[in-house]
């Protein structure tokens with residue numbers, strides 16, 4: 001009975017501009033010295049079942065690689081282009097034509113983030129911020145794309161003052177001349193407020209006032225739970241408190257119908273000596289709990305069950321970012337696609353699922369010289385002592401009969417034989433590590449958990465069942481995009497059943 005009621009709840013749209021369930025997306029920063037190619041990025045997204053991404057620009061190659069994948073994309077107007085766009089509707093129309101219209105509908109662009117934290121990082125451009133949004137929006141209207149593509153601008157949560165208790169929070173009043181027209185715009189266009197939420201920084205700057213557990217969504221003893229004395233709402237984590245502070249700040253200006261999307265949130269996995277809480281464990285705990293919290297459609301104490309979709313910061317560790325060590329270590333993956341840590345997501349579905357994140361394979365690098373591949377193949381099957389019998393005519397891995405496919409098989413067999421130890425997937429630079437299982441048809445690669453692309457669909461709805469572990473991924477990966485919603489509901493039910 002309880003289960004039926006719950007099913008009812010979950011399938012009835014919540015009161016929100018967006019009828020969908022909450023989703024988890026991922027930000028893709030590119031300050032990476034050996035940045036994977038767009039096709040490699042997309043392969044990782046697919047393998048990890050990541051269905052929503054935000055780009056910090058509108059890179060053409062990346063948008064092309066995302067075409068026909070079903071992945072929803074938020075593109076961004078970089079800060080350095082904001083002044084031009086905010087001062088000229090022609091420049092804005094041009095930007096939209098080149099970076100959006102040229103790619104839809106093949107690439108499913110669902111939002112445009114105009115600038116990033118402009119009020120706090122580029123205050124000189126603030127006077128033209130709302131014009132920029134309006135110009136971009138007009139260009140979408142002219143192409144009849146305004147229904148499917150929302151326009152907004154991510155804000156730092158530091159523009160919210162007195163953020164605890166949330167009911168007393170308000171936006172820094174010096175920004176009222178921008179915030180009021182901005183909120184009017186968001187409300188009238190059915191858009192959402194984009195907010196960056198970093199409990200890590202709030203925790204760091206609180207000088208011990210904020211307990212680490214509270215920042216990490218860990219259970220607190222009831223006497224330590226934060227209670228808003230005005231509303232008597234209980235806050236069990238910093239994330240919810242910040243999101244509610246933003247809702248209260250908006251309602252203080254009389255805007256009560258604008259949903260919130262969290263455009264960035266995360267935790268660094270490594271820091272220098274002044275950043276002792278930037279650790280693998282804390283990053284794993286924060287992101288794992290965040291994902292479960294968001295996908296549970298829990299909402300916040302002020303707005304229970306109003307979804308707060310969230311983009312994790314970020315996909316890759318960005319080694320080229322300046323600043324303290326932590327700045328380079330917010331990623332879920334390193335540039336080779338290896339997970340930095342294994343998220344604790346049991347019961348949270350197939351997104352970034354634990355069961356195959358540890359599967360890595362060694363494959364021929366895209367664009368590698370065929371002569372080098374052939375030489376490396378000969379070495380692997382000879383001195384390297386790899387069992388290459390599967391590559392012989394009539395054997396499962398003979399087809400496709402080309403040097404890329406054959407060297408991929410041999411490189412991987414060697415890599416697995418050497419227990420994936422560092423340096424064993426190189427082959428003079430002709431090889432690279434991937435998390436996507438290259439097995440195909442009856443050609444099962446060493447290191448594969450047995451996936452051969454033919455698992456029955458049913459395993460996909462049973463994330464915590466013991467049946468062939470890695471099946472879930474491949475099913476979603478190759479299945480239709482439209483199953484996602486029902487899958488999330490199924491998964492939620494599953495997690496409830498497991499409680």
Ligand SMILES: *[C@@H]1O[C@H](CO)[C@@H](O)[C@H](O)[C@H]1NC(C)=O
Pocket residue numbers: 070072105108110481
């Ligand atoms: C694009 O994304 C939107 C929002 O999630 C969705 O409603 C729509 O069906 C998607 N379109 C395609 C072609 O996948």
Ligand SMILES: *[C@@H]1O[C@H](CO)[C@@H](O)[C@H](O)[C@H]1NC(C)=O
Pocket residue numbers: 089090093138
């Ligand atoms: C830009 O604004 C001018 C004056 O308001 C208007 O005449 C023109 O049509 C606009 N152009 C575009 C591309 O929207």
Ligand SMILES: *[C@@H]1O[C@H](CO)[C@@H](O)[C@H](O)[C@H]1NC(C)=O
Pocket residue numbers: 123161172173174175
């Ligand atoms: C409010 O914003 C103004 C303008 O950026 C800034 O000078 C001021 O320090 C901010 N106030 C607080 C309390 O942060």
Ligand SMILES: *[C@@H]1O[C@H](CO)[C@@H](O)[C@H](O)[C@H]1NC(C)=O
Pocket residue numbers: 252253254
């Ligand atoms: C919000 O609405 C109330 C009641 O209509 C009004 O008194 C108040 O001035 C409004 N506040 C703002 C910031 O517009």
Ligand SMILES: *[C@@H]1O[C@H](CO)[C@@H](O)[C@H](O)[C@H]1NC(C)=O
Pocket residue numbers: 292293296297298
């Ligand atoms: C999930 O949502 C249910 C119902 O809203 C709530 O009771 C439960 O505590 C939530 N679980 C988590 C992990 O947030």
Ligand SMILES: *[C@@H]1O[C@H](CO)[C@@H](O)[C@H](O)[C@H]1NC(C)=O
Pocket residue numbers: 342343344345346354355
């Ligand atoms: C990941 O999966 C393995 C094997 O299924 C399991 O033993 C382990 O506890 C899981 N790890 C996490 C962090 O959930």
Ligand SMILES: *[C@@H]1O[C@H](CO)[C@@H](O)[C@H](O)[C@H]1NC(C)=O
Pocket residue numbers: 342358
């Ligand atoms: C993943 O692989 C590493 C290195 O081989 C191993 O130490 C770790 O236990 C594995 N994790 C899981 C969840 O299997």
Ligand SMILES: *[C@@H]1O[C@H](CO)[C@@H](O)[C@H](O)[C@H]1NC(C)=O
Pocket residue numbers: 441442452453454455
């Ligand atoms: C794929 O795996 C399934 C289950 O292990 C098996 O029944 C099927 O025969 C395999 N298909 C091929 C083409 O090997």
Ligand SMILES: *[C@@H]1O[C@H](CO)[C@@H](O)[C@H](O)[C@H]1NC(C)=O
Pocket residue numbers: 455456457458
């Ligand atoms: C997979 O799902 C499709 C559509 O729901 C169904 O027709 C097909 O029989 C299923 N295949 C298996 C192996 O269960």
Ligand SMILES: *[C@@H]1O[C@H](CO)[C@@H](O)[C@H](O)[C@H]1NC(C)=O
Pocket residue numbers: 465466467
């Ligand atoms: C699932 O795994 C657990 C622990 O490994 C085992 O006790 C149980 O029998 C398994 N269930 C099935 C259906 O295989």
